[in-house]
Amino acid sequence: MGRPKQFDPDVAVERAMGVFWRKGYAATTPQDLVDEIGIGKGSLYNAFGSKHALFELALARYRDSQAEWLEALLDHPGSAKDRLRGALEALVELDLGDPDRRGCMAVNTAAESALADAETADTVRKMFARTESAFRATVEEGQRAGEIDGDRDAAALAAWLLATVIGMRVLAKTAKDATRLRRIVDAAMGSL
Amino acid sequence: MGRPKQFDPDVAVERAMGVFWRKGYAATTPQDLVDEIGIGKGSLYNAFGSKHALFELALARYRDSQAEWLEALLDHPGSAKDRLRGALEALVELDLGDPDRRGCMAVNTAAESALADAETADTVRKMFARTESAFRATVEEGQRAGEIDGDRDAAALAAWLLATVIGMRVLAKTAKDATRLRRIVDAAMGSL
DNA sequence: CAGATTTTTGAACTACAGGTACAAAATTAG
DNA sequence: CTAATTTTGTACCTGTAGTTCAAAAATCTG
Numbered sequence: 417m418g419r420p421k422q423f424d425p426d427v428a429v430e431r432a433m434g435v436f437w438r439k440g441y442a443a444t445t446p447q448d449l450v451d452e453i454g455i456g457k458g459s460l461y462n463a464f465g466s467k468h469a470l471f472e473l474a475l476a477r478y479r480d481s482q483a484e485w486l487e488a489l490l491d492h493p494g495s496a497k498d499r500l501r502g503a504l505e506a507l508v509e510l511d512l513g514d515p516d517r518r519g520c521m522a523v524n525t526a527a528e529s530a531l532a533d534a535e536t537a538d539t540v541r542k543m544f545a546r547t548e549s550a551f552r553a554t555v556e557e558g559q560r561a562g563e564i565d566g567d568r569d570a571a572a573l574a575a576w577l578l579a580t581v582i583g584m585r586v587l588a589k590t591a592k593d594a595t596r597l598r599r600i601v602d603a604a605m606g607s608l
Numbered sequence: 609m610g611r612p613k614q615f616d617p618d619v620a621v622e623r624a625m626g627v628f629w630r631k632g633y634a635a636t637t638p639q640d641l642v643d644e645i646g647i648g649k650g651s652l653y654n655a656f657g658s659k660h661a662l663f664e665l666a667l668a669r670y671r672d673s674q675a676e677w678l679e680a681l682l683d684h685p686g687s688a689k690d691r692l693r694g695a696l697e698a699l700v701e702l703d704l705g706d707p708d709r710r711g712c713m714a715v716n717t718a719a720e721s722a723l724a725d726a727e728t729a730d731t732v733r734k735m736f737a738r739t740e741s742a743f744r745a746t747v748e749e750g751q752r753a754g755e756i757d758g759d760r761d762a763a764a765l766a767a768w769l770l771a772t773v774i775g776m777r778v779l780a781k782t783a784k785d786a787t788r789l790r791r792i793v794d795a796a797m798g799s800l
Numbered sequence: 801c802a803g804a805t806t807t808t809t810g811a812a813c814t815a816c817a818g819g820t821a822c823a824a825a826a827t828t829a830g
Numbered sequence: 831c832t833a834a835t836t837t838t839g840t841a842c843c844t845g846t847a848g849t850t851c852a853a854a855a856a857t858c859t860g
Contacts, residue, residue, distance in 0.1 A: 419826040419836045440720050442634035446818055456839050461819065463837090519719065526781050527711065527719030528632050541782045568798065575788045576795035582778045583771030589718050590733050596767045603768035606760065607799030611807040611856040638848060648809050653849060655807090801860100808855070817846080826837075 425463060428453045433474035437521040440528050441471055472535060478521045479543045487550050496558030497608060500551070500577070504601045507581060511588035512597065520585040527586075544578060551577040564608055573608070580604050617655060620645045625666035629713040632720050633663055664727060670713045671735045679742050688750030689800060692743070692769070696793045699773060703780035704789065712777040719778075736770060743769040756800055765800070772796050 431453045436444050446467060450457050464470040489503045511519060518524070522543045529536055552574035558564035564573075584600055591597060623645045628636050638659060642649050656662040681695045703711060710716070714735045721728055744766035750756035756765075776792055783789060 419828090419838085421837070422826090440632075440634060442632060443720075445816080447816085456837095457819080458821095458838055458840080467818070523778055524719040526778050527716040528635075537782055541784070544779065544782070569791065569795065572791035572795035572798075576772065576792045576799075579775030579779060579792045580768065580771050581775065583774035583776075586715055586718050586774045586778065587736065587771060590729050590736070592733070599761065599764035600768045600771045603761065603764035604771075606764075607768075611805080613807065614856095637846075639846080649849080650809060650811095650851085651807075659848070804857100804859080806855100806857080809853090811851090811853105813848105813850075815847085815849105818844095820843075821841085823840095824838085827835085829834080830832090 421459075421463070423453070423455050423459065428455065428460075428463070429470070429473045429477050432470050433477050433521070436471055436474050437478065437518045437524070438516050440524060442528065444471075468533070472539070475521065475525060475536065475539050479539060479546075482520070482522070483543065483546050483550075486547060490550050490554050495563055496554050496561060497563050497605065500554055500558075500608070501601065501605045504581065504584070504604065508584065508588070508594070508597045508601060511585055512591070512594055517589050519589040520582070523582050523585050544582075547581070548574050548578045558608075577604070613655070615645070615647050615651070620647065620652075620655070621662070621665045621669050624662050625669050625713070628663055628666050629670065629710045629716070630708050632716060634720065636663075660725070664731070667713065667717060667728065667731050671731060671738075674712070674714070675735065675738050675742075678739060682742050682746050687755055688746050688753060689755050689797065692746055692750075692800070693793065693797045696773065696776075696796065700776065700780070700786070700789045700793060703777055704783070704786050709781050711781040712774070715774050715777050736774075739773070740766050740770045750800075769796070 432449055435448050435452045439448065444467070446457060446460065449467070449470065450460055453460065460470075464473070486503060486507075489506055490499050492499055492502065494502075511517070522540050525536060526540045526544075552570055555564060555570045555573045555577075559566045559568075559570060580600065584597055587600075588597060624641055627640050627644045631640065636659070638649060638652065641659070641662070642652055645652065647655075652662070656665070678695060678699075681698055682691050684691055684694065686694075703709070714732050717728060718732045718736075744762055747756060747762045747765045747769075751758045751760075751762060772792065776789055779792075780789060
């Protein structure tokens with residue numbers, strides 16, 4: 417079976433994710449990656465093929481972990497409104513607690529590359545759609561429970577929550593204090 | 609007084625803005641810039657000093673034109689709510705009408721660079737603050753006119769409008785159809 | 801027109817991005 | 831042990847990023 421890998425590819429992807437997340441795709445060099453992962457260039461290219469292929473893996477990993485994190489939050493016990501508020505607040509704290517202010521990797525990728533690469537664009541689109549679905553399900557639960565006005569368009573509310581979250585995560589990257597972000601959560605929840 | 613410039617620096621900055629906007633900072637090369645501007649590399653560096661200095665000029669130009677555009681929209685006659693809706697709708701149409709799907713250059717810059725460069729971060733921060741102020745003034749007019757509930761926190765509503773707009777502009781970069789964006793406008797305005 | 805001043809042009813230069821080639825080393829199947 | 835397979839580190843290569851420079855060209859001064 418040949419010589420086994422001396423590094424864990426999963427760990428490597430995770431570290432690569434960290435670098436791409438912090439610096440963006442274009443500004444990340446192969447040198448950055450090997451420095452962070454702690455393997456040689458030969459191993460890197462043998463294992464992953466190209467910078468872009470590794471980026472795709474890193475982005476997919478980000479998508480999965482982020483989506484699961486958010487879905488778990490929305491799946492908590494409690495009222496739908498409380499769960500939505502809890503999720504938004506957790507996101508704010510997550511972003512503000514990051515010393516590197518990396519924001520959301522999917523948002524960053526959308527802003528940096530847009531439609532430059534079809535596969536990347538698709539991954540980002542799917543991630544947004546998945547977040548929107550999770551919001552929509554929670555909004556509909558709230559409507560069934562009578563907490564949220566049933567006359568309002570659940571799809572529209574979910575899309576708007578998605579936009580709010582994306583906006584907050586961009587703002588978190590340059591925010592100097594937390595008050596604006598906390599205000600946004602309050603205003604959004606007050607509008608539900 | 610020496611040989612006069614054979615190109616208009618203002619036009620050059622405007623064209624540079626277009627390239628940076630479309631490709632992002634890191635992915636834009638000096639070659640891209642000279643190709644687009646139509647001058648030699650020597651002239652470029654003689655006139656602007658560095659890629660980064662030119663980017664700052666381009667970003668400042670974007671900030672001014674964008675802010676004036678939005679402020680003019682919000683300054684139209686009509687009710688405050690109508691003006692807010694009109695501004696959001698105009699932004700959506702602007703973004704969807706761009707074949708390159710460049711979104712908002714300030715948002716893209718925030719996502720790509722964050723705090724990497726202090727001056728850039730500051731320009732972006734100020735642009736966000738200016739947009740927020742314009743929203744806030746309009747919201748307060750609406751409150752004085754009785755269109756918007758005076759008990760709600762105008763600062764919070766303005767911040768939340770800002771986040772909504774930023775989110776929409778990110779979504780516009782990957783959106784395949786316009787319905788989601790139009791829904792967001794409806795949901796946001798329905799919540800005011 | 802000579803000279804001063806400023807810009808243009810195009811070539812040149814350094815460093816590094818991104819990736820390939822290869823031989824030595826490690827591992828396992830038989 | 832040997833053969834086969836895979837990894838690894840190093841060296842290497844091509845192209846270009848980002849910038850600088852020398853010399854030519856254009857304008858103004860007197």
